[in-house]
Amino acid sequence: MSDDITDGSADVVGVLTERIEAHFGMGMDQLRAAVAVAPTANPDATEVVKWxxxxxxxxxxxxxAEDDLLAALETQPSEIDxxxxxxxxxxxxAVTARDGRAQVVRWLLDSDAPGKKGLAAERLARLDRGARKGPAVPTSAPHRPAAVPASVPGAGRAVL
Known part of the structure; x- marks a missing residue:
């Protein structure tokens, strides 16, 4: 019985793996190795491998989780505790998490997916265009005098 559940759910990974391999023209091991060597060479491949x-x-x-559930069900009487x-x-x-990740992989492989063309894609590209190293607008530290002028009463004294 556990084989039926596992085989059906594992097909999601198998089908998507085949789609990835067809999309990039190489096996997953080759693709992982290529991404490991040059992660910035093909950002799409890097994202697909990660997901x-x-x-x-x-x-x-x-x-x-399925194995644990099936083992527990085998020991249960008619009512489930x-x-x-x-x-x-x-x-x-676990199904929800797996299916969500599968959706991300499908979206990454679909060049016509919503958000990949038009205004949304342009905005995303602008955000992705190199990670900013600093502020968007050049700034400099504010000008401050090196010392407090002597003419200021109480200068140099601690105030409690």
Missing amino acids: HGHLVDSQAVLDR DPTMGLAQRVNA
């Missing part, structure tokens, strides 16, 4: 890693990690969490319901909720949360 594919998140997807694989979330699938592993989901697989463990609270700890087992907690495991079921953990599975639901």
